[in-house]
Amino acid sequence: MPEIVLDGLFKDYGDNPAADGLSLTVNDGEYLCILGPTGSGKTTCLRMICGLTKPDKGKVLFDGVDVTDMPVSERSATMLSQVYSLFPPKTVYENVMFSPEIKEWDEKSARQLVRSMIKMVHMEHKVSSYPIQLSGGQQQRTALARALASSSEVLLLDEPLTALDARLRLELRQELRSLVKEMGLTAIHVTHDQDEALEMADRIAIIRKGRIVQTGTPMEVFRNPKTPFVSNFVGRSNIFLGKLRSVDGAFSETELENGMVIRARGTDIPAGTDVAVAVKIGSTRFPPIQIPTEEKPEPEQPKGYFRGRVERVLFEGATITIEVDAEGIGMVSSKLPSRRYDDYKAGDEVMVSWLPERASVFEIPPEGMDTELRLD
Ligand SMILES: Nc1ncnc2c1ncn2[C@@H]1O[C@H](COP(=O)(O)OP(=O)(O)O)[C@@H](O)[C@H]1O
Ligand SMILES: [Mg+2]
Missing domain, CATH: 3.40.50.300 (P-loop containing nucleotide triphosphate hydrolases)
Structure with a gap:
């Protein structure tokens, strides 16, 4: 032994x-x-x-x-x-x-x-x-x-x-x-x-x-994956590229090229660094759509909540994967239990979100993100 x-x-x-x-x-x-x-x-x-x-x-x-x-x-x-x-x-x-x-x-x-x-x-x-x-x-x-x-x-x-x-x-x-x-x-x-x-x-x-x-x-x-590769190989991840704007204790904010801000867990990476934010497809959620009212108007940018439209729903037996085209951040994949299958269909308007503590921040490796994520 x-x-x-x-x-x-x-x-x-x-x-x-x-x-x-x-x-x-x-x-x-x-x-x-x-x-x-x-x-x-x-x-x-x-x-x-x-x-x-x-x-x-x-x-x-x-x-x-x-x-x-x-x-x-x-x-x-x-x-x-x-x-x-x-x-x-x-x-x-x-x-x-x-x-x-x-x-x-x-x-x-x-x-x-x-x-x-x-x-x-x-x-x-x-x-x-x-x-x-x-x-x-x-x-x-x-x-x-x-x-x-x-x-x-x-x-x-x-x-x-x-x-x-x-x-x-x-x-x-x-x-x-x-x-x-x-x-x-x-x-x-x-x-x-x-x-x-x-x-x-x-x-x-x-x-x-x-x-x-x-x-x-x-x-x-x-x-707690240490690299984007691990994050995507052990449970697939959605990856967003941007610049780390601020880190405040347990949380960080990353700004995408179009100004959208994504919240994630804290990191030692210094602000200003080009980073990738990775969110496991099983960590995404679909909160109810909030209809803005006079007392509670839609905030300028609801951090961590993205409006989107369902592109397709894939049935996989125990789970389903939903592809959402989200405003400002592009395609987001989500894995849900298959009992939710009847709740979504292509064309539906949805909100997609995740807990910021479930999103990891990585420095972009010198060889670039595409090379980093390759499976060979
Ligand atoms: N006997 C060998 N002769 C030449 N190349 C080899 C030999 N064994 C392994 N390789 C190469 O080494 C790399 C790792 O192979 P391997 O250990 O079999 O990987 P895995 O088991 O993870 O698929 C591959 O690029 C493979 O082509
Ligand atoms: Mg082998």
């Missing part, structure tokens, strides 16, 4: 570095998710931890011991590869029995362990089947059971649920996590699926271009 430290890892394959100063600490017994888009270096990271890839520079430590030059077989880590790697001439049962057998476990406890792993991945009905007789999802589940039965203290899971049917994928999230916790393992689970990471992880490390850009609990990375 060791603590794992990655200290300044570099791995260059020519074009873009797959690891570019990658540093990360994984605590003993932790379930850590590495979340990042395709090509960000997730698989390379796992391969360096288990010894399949040697870094050009930097160190890997298991409980303070430098294992960078240690062969795979001597590290107590098992990697479940993104491409399933079952032995074709062996049955499901024999595949899962592989590790206990070579480790010469006592037969009775080996059988018990193998049976319980097979049960956990819902493969009891296929114990005698060969890999070729299994669907992709069933092969993946068998590979998962085999990895769990290896009794390594460190489990490296490379997109372990991606090949499964949607329903089973959701079911296995909690089961896999509980099992890893019960067995007291340290798990590093790589995924590009933000919901999976948010639901399963003790902590999430966001990886981008071979570098960890933020680590924190699911709530921390969701609520």
Whole structure:
């Protein structure tokens, strides 16, 4: 159950570095998710931890011991590869029995362990089947059971649920996590699926271009993103560009080019800086339209409330996404529970707003906003 430290890892394959100063600490017994888009270096990271890839520079430590030059077989880590790697001439049962057998476990406890792993991945009905007789999802589940039965203290899971049917994928999230916790393992689970990471992880490390850009609990990375990229990758965000006008304690005001003012949470960024204000699409609200009266006329600019017109409403099952063309700030996307589906249709006049403390302010990165937000 060791603590794992990655200290300044570099791995260059020519074009873009797959690891570019990658540093990360994984605590003993932790379930850590590495979340990042395709090509960000997730698989390379796992391969360096288990010894399949040697870094050009930097160190890997298991409980303070430098294992960078240690062969795979001597590290107590098992990697479940993104491409399933079952032995074709062996049955499901024999595949899962592989590790206990070579480790010469006592037969009775080996059988018990193998049976319980097979049960956990819902493969009891296929114990005698060969890999070729299994669907992709069933092969993946068998590979998962085999990895769990290896009794390594460190489990490296490379997109372990991606090949499964949607329903089973959701079911296995909690089961896999509980099992890893019960067995007291340290798990590093790589995924590009933000919901999976948010639901399963003790902590999430966001990886981008071979570098960890933020680590924190699911709530921390969701609520307090450190960069516009994180803000948009973990829960999509609306982004508005402007100049920071003032900061007053917990709140700040940013002026857009057209003079519109957007309120957001406080920041250390000095006034006058070009900034981006990011608002999660799930943080927007639709307050009732205020009709100005003689006693209560419409303020000159109702800060934080924007009039708009619904452009379209997308039904997504549990949620809907409403696109609103808002006066002065452009398109705003909003995620609402789908019971609100009947309340809005294209063409409706609405007000859209958010709590300023839910809007984050970022300095615009030197490479520009478009590059920052790209997913590759
Ligand atoms: N064996 C390899 N040879 C050449 N390039 C590689 C190799 N492995 C990974 N890369 C490159 O390194 C980058 C990161 O890859 P990878 O770690 O597989 O990312 P991810 O798992 O996040 O999709 C990609 O640009 C990929 O093309
Ligand atoms: Mg990968």
